[in-house]
Amino acid sequence: MKLVKEVIARFPADAAILDPFSGTATTTLTAAERGNSALSFDINPFLIWLGNVKCRSYSVEHLACIQDDARLAIGRVPSLIKNDNWVPPLFNIERWWSAGTLQVLAALRAGLVEVFGEPTEDRTDGLAWVAFCRLVIETSAAAFNHVSMSFSSETTHHEVEHVTYLYLAILDAVLASGSAQLQGTGEVVEVDARAIPKMGRRFSLVVTSPPYPNRISYIRELRPYMYWMKFLKEAREAGEMDWKAIGGTWGIATSRLNEWGPNSKVLPEILTDTVGRIAESGGKNAPLMATYVHKYFYDMHLHLSSLPNVLEPGAELHYIVGNSSFFGNMVDTPAILAASMQMLGYSNTVSKIIRKRNCNKALFEYDVSASWPG
Numbered sequence: 001m002k003l004v005k006e007v008i009a010r011f012p013a014d015a016a017i018l019d020p021f022s023g024t025a026t027t028t029l030t031a032a033e034r035g036n037s038a039l040s041f042d043i044n045p046f047l048i049w050l051g052n053v054k055c056r057s058y059s060v061e062h063l064a065c066i067q068d069d070a071r072l073a074i075g076r077v078p079s080l081i082k083n084d085n086w087v088p089p090l091f092n093i094e095r096w097w098s099a100g101t102l103q104v105l106a107a108l109r110a111g112l113v114e115v116f117g118e119p120t121e122d123r124t125d126g127l128a129w130v131a132f133c134r135l136v137i138e139t140s141a142a143a144f145n146h147v148s149m150s151f152s153s154e155t156t157h158h159e160v161e162h163v164t165y166l167y168l169a170i171l172d173a174v175l176a177s178g179s180a181q182l183q184g185t186g187e188v189v190e191v192d193a194r195a196i197p198k199m200g201r202r203f204s205l206v207v208t209s210p211p212y213p214n215r216i217s218y219i220r221e222l223r224p225y226m227y228w229m230k231f232l233k234e235a236r237e238a239g240e241m242d243w244k245a246i247g248g249t250w251g252i253a254t255s256r257l258n259e260w261g262p263n264s265k266v267l268p269e270i271l272t273d274t275v276g277r278i279a280e281s282g283g284k285n286a287p288l289m290a291t292y293v294h295k296y297f298y299d300m301h302l303h304l305s306s307l308p309n310v311l312e313p314g315a316e317l318h319y320i321v322g323n324s325s326f327f328g329n330m331v332d333t334p335a336i337l338a339a340s341m342q343m344l345g346y347s348n349t350v351s352k353i354i355r356k357r358n359c360n361k362a363l364f365e366y367d368v369s370a371s372w373p374g
C-alpha cells in the first residue's frame with residue numbers, strides 16, 4: 001500500500017493508471033483518491049462488483065439515504081424470521097453458522113433484498129451489501145489465517161438484536177469509508193489479464209499485485225461472500241472460475257492441470273530449469289506441482305505479451321510479487337518474471353526486495369519494475 005502510494009505520487013495527477021489484477025481494488029481506489037483516472041481488471045464477478053462499489057463517489061445525502069433504508073430493512077427482520085428463507089448452498093454450512101444465527105442472517109438478507117434489491121452492478125446502494133458481507137464473516141466460526149482457514153469447534157448463536165446491532169455498527173464504518181471524496185475516477189472491468197484487448201485507452205503506469213505461485217486460492221476465501229451475494233450458485237462454478245485465475249488451484253482447477261501443456265515453448269530458460277527441479281524432486285505430486293508452476297508463469301507470460309495493447313510508450317510497470325518454495329526448490333518469481341519481460345521487449349527491468357514474508361524460510365516480497373519502450 002505504502003509502495004503503491006509512493007509510486008503513484010511520482011506520476012502527474014492526470015496520468016492514467018492500470019491495475020490488471022484488481023482484487024479488492026485498493027490500487028485503483030488509492031489512485032482515484034489522489035486524482036488520477038484508474039482502471040482495473042479482474043475475472044471474479046464478486047470482486048468486480050465490490051471494486052466498483054468502493055470506487056463510486058457518494059454524496060452525504062446519498063449515504064444518509066442508504067443508512068435510512070438499511071434501518072427500514074432491519075425493522076422488517078423480526079417478521080421475516082422463518083424456516084424457508086433462502087440460505088446459500090455452502091458446503092457444510094453448519095460449520096460456519098449455528099442454525100439460529102443462519103436463520104437471522106437469512107431474514108436480514110431477505111429484508112435487504114426487499115429494500116435494496118439483489119446486489120447488482122447497476123445499483124448505487126451496494127455499500128449496504130458490503131456491510132452484510134462483513135457481517136456474515138463476523139458472525140461465523142471461521143478464522144482466516146494467512147495460508148489456512150480454520151473453524152472454531154462450536155458455532156455461536158447470535159440473537160436477532162445482536163446481529164442487527166452488529167450490522168448497523170458495521171454499516172456505519174462502511175458508510176464512513178465511502179464518504180471520502182474521490183478527486184479522480186476508478187473503475188473495475190471484467191477482462192482476463194492473459195488476453196488484454198486494445199481498448200481505446202492507454203496507461204502510463206501499471207501497479208499491481210498479481211497472484212503468487214503459492215497455491216493460495218482467492219476463491220477459497222471469497223466463497224462465503226460469493227454464495228451469500230449469489231455470485232456463486234454451485235461448487236463446480238468455483239473450480240471453473242479458479243481455472244481462469246492465474247495460479248488458481250481450487251477443485252477442478254488442480255485436476256485439470258494433469259492434462260495441461262503450454263501451446264508455445266518460448267519461455268525463459270530459468271523457468272524450464274525451475275520446473276525440471278520441482279518435477280524431479282521426489283516430493284508428493286511433484287510432476288503436478290511442476291506443471292502448476294509452469295502454468296503460472298506461462299499465464300503471466302501471456303499477460304505480459306498482451307499488456308502492450310494498452311500501454312503508452314514509456315509506460316512504467318511495478319509488479320509486487322512473492323517467491324515460493326516447492327519441496328525445498330526455490331521458485332525465483334522476480335527473476336522469472338523479469339526474464340519474461342526482457343524476452344517480450346520491456347526494458348530497465350529491476351527487482352527490489354520490499355519485505356521478508358516469513359521468519360523461517362527465505363520468502364520475500366519484491367517490486368519487479370520495467371518500462372515499455374513502445
Ligand SMILES: C[S@@+](CC[C@H](N)C(=O)[O-])C[C@H]1O[C@@H](n2cnc3c(N)ncnc32)[C@H](O)[C@@H]1O
Pocket residue numbers: 020021022023024025026027041042043044047191192193194208209210211212218244245246
Ligand atoms: C493478489 S490479488 C490482488 C490483490 C490486490 N492488490 C488487493 O489489494 O486486493 C490477485 C487478483 O487477480 C485476479 N486474477 C487472477 N487471474 C486473473 C486473470 N486471468 N485476469 C484478471 N484477474 C485475475 C484474482 O481474481 C485476484 O483478485
